[in-house]
Amino acid sequence: MLFRVFSKNELKNLYDILAVNHIVGPVSKGCNKNSTALYDFDFVYDFEELQLEYSATIHSLKRFILPAKETLCSFTLQKNNWQKHVELNAYKPIVYFGLHACDINALNKLDKVLAGKIYPDPYYAAKRNNMFIIGVGCTPQPFCFCHSMGADSVLHGFDMFLTDLGDSYFAEILSARAFECLSGITCREPGKSEHQRFLEVAQEKMKRFTCHVDTTDLTKILDLEFQADVWREWGEKCLSCGTCANVCPTCYCYGVEENVDLDMRHAAKTRHLYSCNLIDFAEVAGGHNFRPHSHDRLKYRYYHKHRGFVEAFEESLCVGCGRCGNACLANITVPEVIASVRGKEGYHG
Amino acid sequence: MVKLPFVDVLADKKNYMRKDDLASFEYTYQAEITNVYSLTKTEKLYQLQIIDPVERARFTFKPGQFVMLELPGIGEAPFSISSSPIRHGDIELCIRAVGNLTNFLTRSPRGTRVGISGPFGTDFPVEEMQGHDIMLIAGGLGLVPLRAPIFAVLENRSRYGNIDIIYGARNPAELLFTYQYDMWRQFDIDLNIIVDQGDASWNGPVGRITSILEDRIQAAENIGKNTYAIVCGPPVMFKFVCDMLIKAHLPTQKIFVSLERRMHCGRGKCCRCNIGSTYTCLKGPVFDYWSVMNMKEAI
Numbered sequence: 330m331l332f333r334v335f336s337k338n339e340l341k342n343l344y345d346i347l348a349v350n351h352i353v354g355p356v357s358k359g360c361n362k363n364s365t366a367l368y369d370f371d372f373v374y375d376f377e378e379l380q381l382e383y384s385a386t387i388h389s390l391k392r393f394i395l396p397a398k399e400t401l402c403s404f405t406l407q408k409n410n411w412q413k414h415v416e417l418n419a420y421k422p423i424v425y426f427g428l429h430a431c432d433i434n435a436l437n438k439l440d441k442v443l444a445g446k447i448y449p450d451p452y453y454a455a456k457r458n459n460m461f462i463i464g465v466g467c468t469p470q471p472f473c474f475c476h477s478m479g480a481d482s483v484l485h486g487f488d489m490f491l492t493d494l495g496d497s498y499f500a501e502i503l504s505a506r507a508f509e510c511l512s513g514i515t516c517r518e519p520g521k522s523e524h525q526r527f528l529e530v531a532q533e534k535m536k537r538f539t540c541h542v543d544t545t546d547l548t549k550i551l552d553l554e555f556q557a558d559v560w561r562e563w564g565e566k567c568l569s570c571g572t573c574a575n576v577c578p579t580c581y582c583y584g585v586e587e588n589v590d591l592d593m594r595h596a597a598k599t600r601h602l603y604s605c606n607l608i609d610f611a612e613v614a615g616g617h618n619f620r621p622h623s624h625d626r627l628k629y630r631y632y633h634k635h636r637g638f639v640e641a642f643e644e645s646l647c648v649g650c651g652r653c654g655n656a657c658l659a660n661i662t663v664p665e666v667i668a669s670v671r672g673k674e675g676y677h678g
Numbered sequence: 679m680v681k682l683p684f685v686d687v688l689a690d691k692k693n694y695m696r697k698d699d700l701a702s703f704e705y706t707y708q709a710e711i712t713n714v715y716s717l718t719k720t721e722k723l724y725q726l727q728i729i730d731p732v733e734r735a736r737f738t739f740k741p742g743q744f745v746m747l748e749l750p751g752i753g754e755a756p757f758s759i760s761s762s763p764i765r766h767g768d769i770e771l772c773i774r775a776v777g778n779l780t781n782f783l784t785r786s787p788r789g790t791r792v793g794i795s796g797p798f799g800t801d802f803p804v805e806e807m808q809g810h811d812i813m814l815i816a817g818g819l820g821l822v823p824l825r826a827p828i829f830a831v832l833e834n835r836s837r838y839g840n841i842d843i844i845y846g847a848r849n850p851a852e853l854l855f856t857y858q859y860d861m862w863r864q865f866d867i868d869l870n871i872i873v874d875q876g877d878a879s880w881n882g883p884v885g886r887i888t889s890i891l892e893d894r895i896q897a898a899e900n901i902g903k904n905t906y907a908i909v910c911g912p913p914v915m916f917k918f919v920c921d922m923l924i925k926a927h928l929p930t931q932k933i934f935v936s937l938e939r940r941m942h943c944g945r946g947k948c949c950r951c952n953i954g955s956t957y958t959c960l961k962g963p964v965f966d967y968w969s970v971m972n973m974k975e976a977i
Contacts, residue, residue: 349679402704404750410791411750415704422682447960448945451687451700458685510680555974582949585942589751596751600942605949613940614755614776617913619953619975629952632974637955 389578564624571604734767817911
């Protein structure tokens with residue numbers, strides 16, 4: 330990995346170099362009723378819109394790489410015959426400017442399922458391979474538990490990662506193209522003091538995490554506590570609305586639907602992102618539902634994230650961004666649920 | 679200015695080593711419904727033939743695997759293949775009309791073109807079972823996925839020991855594949871059928887499938903060592919039947935079950951078929967009972 334340092338004034342030049350492409354980044358979206366500023370990822374048209382000091386975005390990047398509704402293929406229907414046309418829905422490279430480590434980690438985790446060895450998903454791969462990612466260091470928020478999930482730092486899956494050193498940015502460079510971009514602005518190799526400052530910033534960040542999740546032996550504990558009463562208690566709270574899956578950066582479950590056009594000559598197959606908390610998620614033909622209660626579905630969600638994915642890929646599917654807890658209408662948060670399953674009642678409610 | 683190049687994952691082999699896999703992700707074989715048999719009031723047997731002769735010859739599957747059947751504009755759903763594996767792309771699917779797609783299918787005449795992708799999933803290890811007795815236990819529609827292993831065994835009948843089919847249905851009118859029973863019996867298969875409710879024409883046994891299984895287990899010799907069991911049926915049946923088999927000292931890794939879940943992709947992506955956190959479409963639909971015991975909410 331190569332490192333460079335450039336002053337904060339140069340960031341605008343870096344933006345301008347990349348501005349010939351489409352740029353997606355954190356932008357301000359007003360504030361909530363407690364007058365806390367809200368941010369979300371959106372297309373950026375002017376450098377001034379880019380809010381690199383953002384706390385956290387409401388939604389994840391899923392809107393761009395796993396759209397809530399995506400047409401997988403279309404059909405031309407003729408009398409007793411049809412043709413299938415597949416369109417990957419990726420047309421342009423996009424620069425993602427200012428992603429936090431948790432979001433880049435989420436993409437790396439999604440890669441394992443959607444761009445892995447078994448049936449790689451071309452719709453995802455097409456969008457993923459056309460991403461140019463500039464990560465940016467973050468300030469831990471009260472709801473962030475990425476440190477516990479091992480997602481507070483990121484080692485791969487980006488082109489450049491910027492860390493704020495006060496008056497300058499410390500850039501980690503992972504790709505030739507990112508190096509090429511930096512050659513257009515004034516930057517230099519970091520000296521000893523900057524190395525020191527970089528490590529200090531990392532340590533300061535570490536100290537600011539207030540929310541922790543104990544993941545020791547979590548897979549075993551989840552198996553042992555499968556019948557625990559706490560799941561029922563959480564199930565009673567849960568509204569089964571699927572908001573958590575909506576904002577989650579790693580929820581990729583979907584449903585496929587086919588529709589015929591009104592002219593009866595064309596049809597399309599669309600996939601909609603789904604949520605395992607919705608009531609008909611595990612329903613089979615004939616009406617039998619394998620997870621009829623809201624606690625069954627809530628439990629399944631935690632099992633998939635914290636146990637099943639660990640079993641398959643040796644890491645949790647949760648990155649600890651805390652978005653689900655923030656968005657939940659019933660105030661169900663991951664740290665509380667896991668603490669209660671571990672039997673630490675202090676965290677409860 | 680750095681203008682990023684567009685990476686076409688399907689064209690650029692450098693950027694994606696498994697280009698062919700990507701291209702085949704949404705690939706569908708075009709197939710034609712060549713024949714339809716009405717088996718009962720709601721179930722029909724569809725004979726499908728992949729239209730392209732090369733694809734048809736290349737299409738191979740193992741007993742127990744499933745295909746995704748697609749009717750453009752109507753829907754896509756997984757179905758167990760219930761024909762003989764040696765027939766390649768001439769497959770048979772037995773389908774009950776319960777939903778959108780299946781009800782549309784019942785109204786589709788011969789000659790309708792459908793899409794098939796697959797085959798997906800795991801299979802019954804019929805080769806490993808050679809030299810052993812096999813007990814095939816089916817309840818209701820559970821006979822459908824078992825028909826492929828039955829055919830596979832019939833192709834090599836001499837390599838297997840005693841073969842017992844124990845089949846339970848709600849009433850005689852709901853029995854599937856009745857026209858094949860005589861053929862199966864002629865191949866020295868012990869076919870035991872039981873119904874929950876008999877009618878005027880029924881002169882076989884009446885009761886639960888477990889009662890007939892009890893008799894068969896007692897009649898079988900050295901069941902713990904020589905026998906493999908294949909079980910498929912409604913969720914409630916699995917537990918009772920498998921418990922009985924385990925009590926008869928059948929090792930759990932010699933009991934195979936075929937599980938049913940709704941699937942939207944068949945490729946380990948959509949998560950709809952997850953049991954606990956295992957994909958039924960990748961690790962299943964055929965599981966040995968040991969794996970089932972290790973999964974939550976499986977049956």
